[in-house]
Amino acid sequence: xxxxxxxxxxxxxxxxxxxxxxxxxxxxxxxxxxxxxxxxxxxxxxxxxxxxxxxxxxxxxxxxxxxxxxxxxxxxxxxxxxxxxxxxxxxxxxxxxxxxxxxxxxxxxxxxxxxxxxxxxxxxxxxxxxxxxxxxxxxxxxxxxxxxxxxxxxxxxxxxxxxxxxxxxxxxxxxxxxxxxxxxxxxxxxxxxxxxxxxxxxxxxxxxxxxxxxxxxxxxxxxxxxxxxxxxxxxxxxxxxxxxxxxxxxxxxxxxxxxxxxxxxxxxxxxxxxxxxxxxxxxxxxxxxxxxxxxxxxxxxxxxxxxxxxxxxxxxxxxxxxxxxxxxxxxxxxxxxxxxxxxxxxxxxxxxxxxxxxxxxxxxxxxxxxxxxxxxxxxxxxxxxxxxxxxxxxxxxxxxxxx
Amino acid sequence: xxxxxxxxxxxxxxxxxxxxxxxxxxxxxxxxxxxxxxxxxxxxxxxxxxxxxxxxxxxxxxxxxxxxxxxxxxxxxxxxxxxxxxxxxxxxxxxxxxxxxxxxxxxxxxxxxxxxxxxxxxxxxxxxxxxxxxxxxxxxxxxxxxxxxxxxxxxxxxxxxxxxxxxxxxxxxxxxxxxxxxxxxxxxxxxxxxxxxxxxxxxxxxxxxxxxxxxxxxxx
Ligand SMILES: Nc1ncnc2c1ncn2[C@@H]1O[C@H](COP(=O)(O)OP(=O)(O)O)[C@@H](O)[C@H]1O
Ligand SMILES: [Mg+2]
Numbered sequence: 001x002x003x004x005x006x007x008x009x010x011x012x013x014x015x016x017x018x019x020x021x022x023x024x025x026x027x028x029x030x031x032x033x034x035x036x037x038x039x040x041x042x043x044x045x046x047x048x049x050x051x052x053x054x055x056x057x058x059x060x061x062x063x064x065x066x067x068x069x070x071x072x073x074x075x076x077x078x079x080x081x082x083x084x085x086x087x088x089x090x091x092x093x094x095x096x097x098x099x100x101x102x103x104x105x106x107x108x109x110x111x112x113x114x115x116x117x118x119x120x121x122x123x124x125x126x127x128x129x130x131x132x133x134x135x136x137x138x139x140x141x142x143x144x145x146x147x148x149x150x151x152x153x154x155x156x157x158x159x160x161x162x163x164x165x166x167x168x169x170x171x172x173x174x175x176x177x178x179x180x181x182x183x184x185x186x187x188x189x190x191x192x193x194x195x196x197x198x199x200x201x202x203x204x205x206x207x208x209x210x211x212x213x214x215x216x217x218x219x220x221x222x223x224x225x226x227x228x229x230x231x232x233x234x235x236x237x238x239x240x241x242x243x244x245x246x247x248x249x250x251x252x253x254x255x256x257x258x259x260x261x262x263x264x265x266x267x268x269x270x271x272x273x274x275x276x277x278x279x280x281x282x283x284x285x286x287x288x289x290x291x292x293x294x295x296x297x298x299x300x301x302x303x304x305x306x307x308x309x310x311x312x313x314x315x316x317x318x319x320x321x322x323x324x325x326x327x328x329x330x331x332x333x334x335x336x337x338x339x340x341x342x343x344x345x346x347x348x349x350x351x352x353x354x355x356x357x358x359x360x361x362x363x364x365x366x367x368x369x370x371x372x373x374x375x376x377x378x379x380x381x382x383x384x385x386x387x388x389x390x391x392x393x394x395x396x397x398x399x400x401x402x403x
Numbered sequence: 404x405x406x407x408x409x410x411x412x413x414x415x416x417x418x419x420x421x422x423x424x425x426x427x428x429x430x431x432x433x434x435x436x437x438x439x440x441x442x443x444x445x446x447x448x449x450x451x452x453x454x455x456x457x458x459x460x461x462x463x464x465x466x467x468x469x470x471x472x473x474x475x476x477x478x479x480x481x482x483x484x485x486x487x488x489x490x491x492x493x494x495x496x497x498x499x500x501x502x503x504x505x506x507x508x509x510x511x512x513x514x515x516x517x518x519x520x521x522x523x524x525x526x527x528x529x530x531x532x533x534x535x536x537x538x539x540x541x542x543x544x545x546x547x548x549x550x551x552x553x554x555x556x557x558x559x560x561x562x563x564x565x566x567x568x569x570x571x572x573x574x575x576x577x578x579x580x581x582x583x584x585x586x587x588x589x590x591x592x593x594x595x596x597x598x599x600x601x602x603x604x605x606x607x608x609x610x611x612x613x614x615x616x617x618x619x620x621x622x623x
Contacts, residue, residue, distance in 0.1 A: 312479075396449075
């Protein structure tokens with residue numbers, strides 16, 4: 001386009017440039033809104049998904065751990081804080097006899113802060129392939145086939161060089177698969193069947209790790225996972241367990257995430273309120289600014305009308321300005337949110353100490369699109385009143401010097 | 404007849420009082436005519452002229468130009484008609500201040516058309532005719548009063564209208580510039596575009612095919 005060629009679209013740009021600070025202010029404000037809407041919804045969805053994956057990975061209705069160790073168990077599941085605790089294996093049999101219990105399986109926990117492998121401490125979880133119903137179903141998503149002896153499956157956050165081998169307590173283990181990211185404590189877990197964990201346990205003992213001294217591997221377990229029978233509700237079964245089994249801490253699969261869910265609703269409420277307050281404030285500022293800016297240019301719009309511009313053309317000049325502001329602000333806000341959320345994904349996930357899992361690309365794209373669409377709709381709506389008002393005014397009266 | 408005005412009336416309300424700024428004016432103007440309407444300030448000249456230009460709805464009466472009854476047209480039709488057939492030179496504040504003189508003059512053409520080489524030649528020709536071609540890249544704020552008026556006239560002529568309406572185009576001009584503008588109007592009328600200009604200046608007498616006097620909203 002030649003510099004001397006003039007069009008209604010260029011008038012909008014010229015008008016925005018005439019007040020650079022005002023225009024920049026409106027764009028920054030719109031960007032802030034888009035940032036909050038896009039960034040906030042992704043943050044909130046990520047936390048939702050994190051929680052959801054805790055529930056599905058737990059894979060059981062009830063988890064039973066030694067009494068007094070519920071906080072540690074939560075730490076293992078939610079925050080990836082490795083821990084170990086044991087009680088007698090006979091508990092498993094006792095639990096299987098409780099009314100309403102369908103299946104039971106036990107797990108054996110070990111930890112390592114092994115310098116060979118891991119910047120972060122690692123949680124070993126040994127499951128019993130014969131009775132397990134909780135771990136294998138979703139392990140299958142990453143690894144089909146039986147997990148043989150000395151084979152391990154590692155969580156997504158475990159530092160691994162891809163060589164197929166990892167060393168713990170001086171012994172080598174075969175890495176069968178790397179699990180998908182869950183955003184939970186499971187990402188720093190290493191799964192193996194109970195024989196392999198026994199091997200690890202012995203290796204740790206040989207290396208002189210004292211934490212294993214006072215327990216007998218064969219007769220100890222760390223947790224028992226329970227699936228309840230059809231027709232029973234969790235609370236009834238929990239009650240039955242309390243009546244029949246001593247020395248255990250009962251963790252309901254749902255309640256483990258419910259505290260966090262409560263916090264999340266609080267967070268969401270704050271986010272929505274913030275959006276609402278800033279949104280309303282922005283809408284008011286936009287309405288006032290457009291009203292001011294259109295009024296300043298009454299005579300110019302009068303001139304446009306006098307040379308033959310229709311009402312629609314006058315409206316479009318104003319609406320185009322709003323569209324430019326919305327597009328610039330919306331895209332800026334999304335880029336800003338993306339710059340914060342995506343590169344610092346792991347950092348955010350670690351620092352909030354909550355299960356955190358980014359939504360799928362398609363969902364992120366849809367949210368971005370929605371944010372852009374809203375940014376393109378809201379500013380023009382705020383300009384619409386002033387635009388229509390000036391377009392309807394009697395042209396001659398808008399051109400007169402007075403009023 | 405090119406212009407037929409019948410019983411044109413416009414009232415303004417100022418608080419509770421009603422002012423009849425134009426009071427039952429009837430008038431016909433032919434092609435090629437150069438009509439000057441004289442009258443004191445406040446006699447209703449600008450109100451009348453803006454109604455002729457399709458810029459102000461009459462309270463009563465009608466304006467017919469080239470067979471079109473202006474205030475019976477839809478906004479789109481009237482806007483297009485104004486663009487094609489009416490050139491209007493307002494009294495002061497003629498331009499979009501962020502555009503150059505050339506861009507301002509081109510704008511009426513560009514509202515409904517793509518830019519073309521023809522119209523650019525035409526703009527240059529009009530600028531030459533009015534003796535302001537060297538101002539083409541100036542901004543309106545850089546112009547003198549006379550230059551501004553001539554530029555506004557150039558813009559009014561860009562779409563080759565049937566009629567040129569000018570609201571006190573000479574009021575801020577010195578003798579020399581007044582003569583330039585009036586000579587231009589005579590020539591424009593001769594070349595087929597009717598001209599109606601209004602003035603409160605009594606000294607303009609050697610110009611115009613017809614001079615009408617306006618008093619208290621009526622032509623006498
Ligand atoms: N927008 C308006 N509201 C109220 N009165 C107006 C308005 N415009 C013009 N008038 C009044 O109408 C009369 C005619 O004004 P105008 O057409 O501007 O006269 P002229 O151009 O001859 O000076 C004057 O009394 C003026 O005060
Ligand atoms: Mg006047």
